[in-house]
Amino acid sequence: MKTPICSFDARTGILCPKCDAKLKSGQLTDSDVEVSIKLTKVGEKNPEISKLNLVKAEQVDQDYLLTLEPGSLAPLRRDPAFQKTLQTILGGKVWLTEADTTDRKVLEDLFFPVRISNINTAWLPDGSKLTKVVIPGRKTERFPHDTAMIGKILQESRGIDLMVEFERT
Ligand SMILES: [Zn+2]
Known part of the structure; x- marks a missing residue:
């Protein structure tokens, strides 16, 4: 699993100085951090979630827009329950797209x-x-x-x- 923050930070819930600096400079957002931590936690038990490669997470009202690595969305679409799983984890409607598109x-x-x-x-x-x-x-x-x-x-x-x-x- 890849997230916008380091995997160590995502597992511990504490940002390293490098990611913290990115958050302060606006290169990372609070949504990136929150979603990375939540998904990593569930990914430890859920192999489907652990395959996610998240580039960016944005929150719009109560909804989430997750931007995944290019080419990674189509296989996920084959499992209609996957998006619902994400929605349960994040507690809001989830929209999916890919980076560099x-x-x-x-x-x-x-x-x-x-x-x-x-x-x-x-x-x-x-x-x-x-x-x-x-x-x-x-x-x-x-x-x-x-x-x-x-x-x-x-x-x-x-x-x-x-x-x-x-x-x-
Ligand atoms: Zn870090």
């Missing part, structure tokens, strides 16, 4: 398992950029996501202003 892939990760039919960019008169995601079909009660929350997560983590549109109304 495109905006499009981040959008697909956040909307998963909902398919996105189109993504386009609109420029507003004031010069700000709006990212428009088009979802096939119409919004039903079974639609699994709070799109306002996805918008907030994208705004806070990537500075993306999101607009969601359904193909049919």
Whole structure:
């Protein structure tokens, strides 16, 4: 298991001078530290969790956005219970994405398992950029996501202003 803080720190819950300096300089956040410690503790007994390679953890309201090492998300998606396990450990809804990826892939990760039919960019008169995601079909009660929350997560983590549109109304 890899976390943004050293594995020793994650196990003991005490930051070494190096990680402490990173926290003070803003290179690491309180969420990085909190999530690393919690996951490491559970990972000692849970082999699935111990395979996680966490790059970054962000908290948006009560939700968590976990950024994993590139290429590590797809295998985890095969186990639908995995995300629920993470949510139980952290005590909040968990969203997963990967580091070093495109905006499009981040959008697909956040909307998963909902398919996105189109993504386009609109420029507003004031010069700000709006990212428009088009979802096939119409919004039903079974639609699994709070799109306002996805918008907030994208705004806070990537500075993306999101607009969601359904193909049919
Ligand atoms: Zn450390």
